[in-house]
Amino acid sequence: MDLLFITLNKSEKNFSESTMYEDYAISDRLFHWxxxxxxxxxxxxxxxxxxxxxxxxxxxxxxxxxxxxxGITSPYYFLGKANYVSHSGSKPINIVWELEEKIPVKIHKMSNKNVG
Incomplete structure (x- = not known):
């Protein structure tokens, strides 16, 4: 089992250049990680x-x-079980996961780079 804990909005104050990963919702079921x-x-x-x-x-x-x-550590939201769809690159690997359940609208808005 792999548990993937993702912080969507990263700042240079809290993350090094090598951990400023591009993680975001592609749609209500697809997630780029x-x-x-x-x-x-x-x-x-x-x-x-x-x-x-x-x-x-x-x-x-x-x-x-x-x-x-x-000043308070933010909680994680559980999006559910995800399944591999595709990948590209290496070090890091860009992976598209398909969630078995739709991403809740509130979470989708904060994690989709195209939604304002």
């Missing part, structure tokens, strides 16, 4: 993600908008 910057598409971790459906591995997505708000 970047692996850790050291993960290649040929590594065991990369292959686990890419072959998630064939290996029957469970991937669960959790998101939050910011690391903290008003």
């Amino acid at each position: 970047q692996s850790q910057s050291r993960t290649s598409d040929t590594s065991s971790t990369g292959q686990r993600y890419i072959n998630q459906r064939n290996n029957d591995t469970t991937v669960l997505l959790f998101v939050r908008e910011y690391k903290s708000e008003n």
Whole structure:
């Protein structure tokens, strides 16, 4: 099982250049996620993600908008189980996950780069 904890809006104050991942909703069910910057598409971790459906591995997505708000650590929202759709690149790997349930509208708005 892979639990992916995602902070959507990252600041240079809280994240290094190598962890400013591009993570966002593509639609109400598709989510673009970047692996850790050291993960290649040929590594065991990369292959686990890419072959998630064939290996029957469970991937669960959790998101939050910011690391903290008003000095308080922000909670994560559980988006549910996700399944591999496609990938590109390496170090990091860009992966598109399909969620089994629709992303709630509030979360979709904060995680979609095209929604204002």
